[in-house]
Amino acid sequence: MGKVxxxxxxxxxxxxxxxxxxxxxxxxxxxxxxxxxxxxxxxxRRLHGLEGGETxxxxxxLEESFATAGATIMGRRMFSGGEGPWEDDPRRDGWWGDExxxxxxxxxxxxxxxEPQQMEGGTSFTFVTEGIEAALEQARAAAGEKDVAVGGGxxxxxxxxxxxxxxxxxxxxxxxxxxxxxxxxxxxxxxKVELEPVRVIDSPGVTHLTFRAAR
Amino acid sequence: MGKVxxxxxxxxxxxxxxxxxxxxxxxxxxxxxxxxxxxxxxxxRRLHGLEGGETxxxxxxLEESFATAGATIMGRRMFSGGEGPWEDDPRRDGWWGDExxxxxxxxxxxxxxxEPQQMEGGTSFTFVTEGIEAALEQARAAAGEKDVAVGGGxxxxxxxxxxxxxxxxxxxxxxxxxxxxxxxxxxxxxxKVELEPVRVIDSPGVTHLTFRAAR
Numbered sequence: 001m002g003k004v005x006x007x008x009x010x011x012x013x014x015x016x017x018x019x020x021x022x023x024x025x026x027x028x029x030x031x032x033x034x035x036x037x038x039x040x041x042x043x044x045r046r047l048h049g050l051e052g053g054e055t056x057x058x059x060x061x062l063e064e065s066f067a068t069a070g071a072t073i074m075g076r077r078m079f080s081g082g083e084g085p086w087e088d089d090p091r092r093d094g095w096w097g098d099e100x101x102x103x104x105x106x107x108x109x110x111x112x113x114x115e116p117q118q119m120e121g122g123t124s125f126t127f128v129t130e131g132i133e134a135a136l137e138q139a140r141a142a143a144g145e146k147d148v149a150v151g152g153g154x155x156x157x158x159x160x161x162x163x164x165x166x167x168x169x170x171x172x173x174x175x176x177x178x179x180x181x182x183x184x185x186x187x188x189x190x191x192k193v194e195l196e197p198v199r200v201i202d203s204p205g206v207t208h209l210t211f212r213a214a215r
Numbered sequence: 216m217g218k219v220x221x222x223x224x225x226x227x228x229x230x231x232x233x234x235x236x237x238x239x240x241x242x243x244x245x246x247x248x249x250x251x252x253x254x255x256x257x258x259x260r261r262l263h264g265l266e267g268g269e270t271x272x273x274x275x276x277l278e279e280s281f282a283t284a285g286a287t288i289m290g291r292r293m294f295s296g297g298e299g300p301w302e303d304d305p306r307r308d309g310w311w312g313d314e315x316x317x318x319x320x321x322x323x324x325x326x327x328x329x330e331p332q333q334m335e336g337g338t339s340f341t342f343v344t345e346g347i348e349a350a351l352e353q354a355r356a357a358a359g360e361k362d363v364a365v366g367g368g369x370x371x372x373x374x375x376x377x378x379x380x381x382x383x384x385x386x387x388x389x390x391x392x393x394x395x396x397x398x399x400x401x402x403x404x405x406x407k408v409e410l411e412p413v414r415v416i417d418s419p420g421v422t423h424l425t426f427r428a429a430r
Contacts, residue, residue, distance in 0.1 A: 012386070012410065013400035014229040030405065171227070173388075175412050175426055177405035185228035190245065190392035195227065197390050200417035207415055209422060211390055 002070060002147035004136065006157045007170035009034040009206075011178045016154055019180035023081050023091070028181045034174050037206040038062060047101045049121075058203050065170075070146025071139040072102045073132075075156045076110040079125070085112050093117075094125065102151075105142040107135045109156065132159050154184050161213060162192040169195065170210045217285060217362035219351065221372045222385035224249040224421075226393045231369055234395035238296050238306070243396045249389050252421040253277060262316045264336075273418050280385075285361025286354040287317045288347075290371045291325040294340070300327055308332075309340065317366075320357040322350045324371065347374050369399050376428060377407040384410065385425045 010016050011034060018028030027034070038044050042053030043063040053059070076082065079096075082089030094100070099120040107126050114127040128135040139148040150160055160166040171184075194214035201208040225231050226249060233243030242249070253259050257268035258278040268274070291297065294311075297304030309315070314335040322341050329342040343350040354363040365375055375381040386399075409429035416423040 013398075013403065013405075173424075175410045175424075177400055177403055177408050177410070179400075179403055179405040183228075185392055185394075188228065188392055188394055190228075190394040193392050195390045195392070197419065197422070200415070200422055202415035202417065204412065207412070207422070207424060209388075209390075 070143030285358030
């Protein structure tokens with residue numbers, strides 16, 4: 001059975017999105033800067049249907065991460081930016097386009113039931129209303145021997161960490177300060193989380209820190 | 216002329232002290248855990264008048280840091296825990312003992328004037344009431360060719376960063392979560408700070424991240 005893992009880019013002051021996030025600017029002010037190290041890589045570009053891009057240690061790591069993911073879990077807000085009934089959601093089909101970059105079954109945690117949807121390029125969207133553990137069970141079954149990637153956002157990652165559902169956490173630490181926005185670890189109960197460092201990959205412009213989460 | 220530098224241990228969730236700090240527990244709940252990697256090292260122990268301790272990459276780094284520091288700046292609260300007039304401060308002579316671990320001239324930023332004090336082992340305490348730039352000027356003169364170490368706390372480090380007074384920042388990132396306390400970057404204006412990574416040293420239990428601060 002594969003791992004359940006979560007990886008995310010975080011600023012040195014602990015933010016995964018900048019201040020004043022909106023539908024137009026979902027990563028908030030300065031938030032795009034957290035992902036610059038990734039979007040220029042060949043593996044990222046290929047997943048998004050683009051050619052070219054940089055290769056090297058960062059790219060190898062991202063490539064491995066994509067290759068080993070057999071299913072993805074994400075929150076409703078990460079899927080579409082919305083929270084209420086689907087008919088009221090301006091992005092009800094998500095903002096990931098006809099060929100989303102996941103290329104795996106994706107399980108979306110939501111309070112509002114909806115039929116599953118098959119997309120191009122191997123991505124499917126399944127909407128789970130029974131909570132994180134049910135979503136994880138379905139994702140594990142879909143992933144088979146591969147890993148389940150927790151796609152985010154921060155709240156789902158924290159739920160998984162506190163509930164002991166996560167095997168591995170990777171933080172792509174980016175040397176910028178955002179000064180406000182969404183903190184990865186906001187309100188987490190430290191007594192419920194134990195992290196053991198397993199790997200550090202140091203690149204210019206980003207340091208990748210991987211931890212094993214004790215269950 | 217040496218550098219002006221600041222180094223500090225920080226939790227993965229961005230805290231340099233845990234919640235509920237007090238005179239009895241100045242690092243707050245869980246805060247001692249941030250410094251475990253350091254206190255077991257030979258260089259740290261020697262500075263504190265103790266024998267033995269671990270050697271290796273961490274120790275070499277700390278040894279170099281101690282050896283290159285020619286003067287230290289710190290805030291009043293870091294010196295004694297107090298803020299008001301000296302006569303009301305229960306720790307008016309600081310909590311650093313007769314032979315403080317700095318072994319350099321130390322310049323303490325305070326609103327309350329006081330005569331300088333010579334301690335054992337090369338540490339002296341000079342109290343500066345004219346603000347951070349004046350303290351830095353005196354510290355630079357005292358350090359000569361060596362570095363000025365900004366000792367803390369977080370507020371002074373932020374002031375130095377925002378004012379472009381810092382050359383180098385080292386964060387000893389410790390894989391624990393504190394969930395509350397004093398954040399290193401609380402309230403910082405990101406527009407005033409630019410950090411360029413210069414060195415990563417990865418050890419079991421701590422990752423040392425050094426940045427050059429653009430002035």
